[in-house]
Amino acid sequence: MDFGRTAQDYARHRAGFPPALMDRLGDVTGRTVLDLGTGTGSLARLFAERGAIVTGLDPSEELLEQARRSSPGITYLQGTAERTGLPDAAFDVVSAGQCWHWFRADEAAAEVRRLLRPGGRIVIAHFDWLPLPGTVVETTERLILAHNPSWRMAGGTGMYPRWLTDLRVAGFRDVETFSFDVDVPYSREDWVGRIRASAGVAASLPAPAVERFSAELTALIPSAELTVPHRVWAVMARGD
Numbered sequence: 001m002d003f004g005r006t007a008q009d010y011a012r013h014r015a016g017f018p019p020a021l022m023d024r025l026g027d028v029t030g031r032t033v034l035d036l037g038t039g040t041g042s043l044a045r046l047f048a049e050r051g052a053i054v055t056g057l058d059p060s061e062e063l064l065e066q067a068r069r070s071s072p073g074i075t076y077l078q079g080t081a082e083r084t085g086l087p088d089a090a091f092d093v094v095s096a097g098q099c100w101h102w103f104r105a106d107e108a109a110a111e112v113r114r115l116l117r118p119g120g121r122i123v124i125a126h127f128d129w130l131p132l133p134g135t136v137v138e139t140t141e142r143l144i145l146a147h148n149p150s151w152r153m154a155g156g157t158g159m160y161p162r163w164l165t166d167l168r169v170a171g172f173r174d175v176e177t178f179s180f181d182v183d184v185p186y187s188r189e190d191w192v193g194r195i196r197a198s199a200g201v202a203a204s205l206p207a208p209a210v211e212r213f214s215a216e217l218t219a220l221i222p223s224a225e226l227t228v229p230h231r232v233w234a235v236m237a238r239g240d
Contacts, residue, residue, distance in 0.1 A: 037099030
């Protein structure tokens with residue numbers, strides 16, 4: 001899996017977390033935030049826009065290059081969630097947007113506890129499309145599976161109860177969750193680009209297969225303007 005291969009599509013076409021997410025997270029003005037698996041910086045930018053002092057971390061230099069272009073006020077570093085190389089107790093908040101499933105959860109959770117100041121919080125957030133019957137998402141997932149039968153992310157609900165167990169086992173406390181649904185407008189071009197930038201397509205298929213997939217998906221979408229159902233889901237917890 002290599003999201004660096006999708007970096008341009010990821011930055012151009014993938015809708016970032018909605019600002020309403022930050023309304024649920026509370027005031028972060030002046031707080032130090034580390035955004036793990038930051039990708040092109042979608043979640044990092046939201047924290048920065050609310051006055052936080054933000055560092056984004058990702059293993060892909062290609063994604064970080066896109067992040068730096070769109071948010072020069074944020075510090076972006078290359079590294080992994082399990083071994084960040086950053087100092088102890090350096091952050092008030094550590095976030096992970098749309099990426100916890102790629103981490104070795106026990107190691108990442110232990111690293112987050114090391115990085116958090118006393119009373120600091122971890123925030124794991126997701127922003128997932130919903131494959132509701134009759135939607136473009138249902139059609140899209142069916143096509144992804146036709147091109148990539150090994151893809152295992154179809155049929156999701158946008159909710160991740162396993163992450164709660166990961167955090168409790170790691171010793172986090174005051175675990176709480178929230179979710180809300182939003183409809184996201186996409187043009188046909190942007191939706192096709194957004195799907196190319198997913199794990200099941202350009203991050204794992206060879207370039208000729210990605211081109212064939214893009215052409216087929218474009219032909220399947222009847223409207224130039226789409227409304228795509230999504231769900232925002234997050235879990236928050238405190239360290240020591």
